[in-house]
Amino acid sequence: MPLLDSAPAAAGPAVHPPAAGRTRLLVDLVRLVRPGHWAKSLLVVPVPLLDAPSWHPAGLARLGWSVLAFVLAACAVYVGNDVADRHRDRHHPVKRHRPVAAGRVPVPLAYAWCLVLLVLLALVLAAGLTGPAWPVLAYLVLNVCYSRGLKHVPLVEAGVVALGFVLRAVQGYLAVGAAVSAWLLLTVFAGCLLLIVGKRRQELLDGGVAHRPALRGWSVELAGHLLQLTSVLAVTAGLVWLSTEAPFDPYGEAAMLLSAPFVLYLMSRYLQLALVRRAGGDPVRLLLRDRAVVAAALLWAAALGALLTAAQFPALIAALP
Incomplete structure (x- = not known):
């Protein structure tokens, strides 16, 4: 009589505890709103503080609520776009891992999550906490x-995305009650367009045009020329703002020369990372994690801070030996 088989039974599909599944789902819902991209609003909305004649608690409070409003608006947009683009995202080597494209977050749940974000945004705007809210x-x-269609129009779609950052800056101006600086808005637009063009170039190299139809109107060579054009525009507009409209009077020319x-x-470092190292696919991560960029930005901020102190407190400078 043969011995009974004592080998363990074949392992079936892993059964995960419900709590673990809920935790993973919550993590995916957080990933869906891209916390790493919240820095876009945290950095751009307060830009008008550079032009504000004075900082006062009410204006700073409105500015903080404006940042939150744009974070909520952007999160809702991210969720909506991920649902709409889920089929194309599956052709991209990186975007195919996004929660909706990968199938980890069901489409109905993603729509419900988007609705929650919009309700929270409506509550913030209805309370009047941001001041005038038309930019949001x-x-x-x-x-x-x-x-609905602009994202499929080559070149125009990049300009539309950059315009979203200009609206963030305008909201900041309205919150702090400062006069809008055309040169600073142009700098924001050109700088953001530069990063978007770098991202489109990297998308061409990584995944071709399957995941983004508008890329059919692009080429790597065109993106390279546009990087040159937008970088020159951003640098020129920024330096003109420093010498004319920035609050460094009477040291405007010194601020321009110092900067x-x-x-x-x-600019050269970004172009090196985008063109040589092909790291332009995620500009936020690229700029915030590159040590050379962070170090140069901190040194520049310290230098301008010292010059701003000299411009705003001349008596303090005169008292120095």
């Missing part, structure tokens, strides 16, 4: 138009 609403309308080496280095 314009941002939402712009992104609806983007999702020129830092600006040229930072």
Whole structure:
């Protein structure tokens, strides 16, 4: 009589505890709103503080709520776009791992998550905590138009994304009550367009045009030329702002001359990372994690801070021996 088989039974599909599944789902919902990209609003909305005649608690409070409003608006847009683009994202080597494209977050749940974010945004705006809020609403309308068709129009889609950052800066101006600086807005637009062009170039190299139809109107060579054009525009507009409209009077020309080496280095470093090391696919991560960029930016900020102190407190400078 043969011995009974004592080998363990074949392992079936792993059964995960419900709590573990809920935890993974919550993590995916957080990933869906891309916390790493919240820095876009944290950095751009407060830009008008550079032009504000004075900082006061009420204006700073409105600015903080404005940052939150744009974070909520952008999160809702991210979720909506991920749902709409889930089929194309599956052709991209990186985006195919996004929660909706990978199938880890069901589409109905993603829509419900988007609705929650929009309700929270409506509560912030209805309470009047941001001051005038038309830039946030314009941002939402712009992104609806983007999702409905503008994202398929070559070149125009990149300009629409950059315009979203200009609206962030305008919201900041309204929150602090400062006069809008055309040169600073142009700098924001050109700088953001530069990063977007670098991202499109990297997308061409990584995944071709399957995941983004608008890339059919692009080429790596065109993206390279546009990087040159937008970098020159960003540098020129920024230096003109420093010498004319920035609050460094009577040291405007000194601010421009002091900034020129830092600006040229930072621009050159970004182009090196984007063109040589092919690291332009995630500009936020690239700029915030590159040690050379962070170090140069901190040194530049310290230098401008010292010059701003001299411009705003002349008596303090005169008292120095």
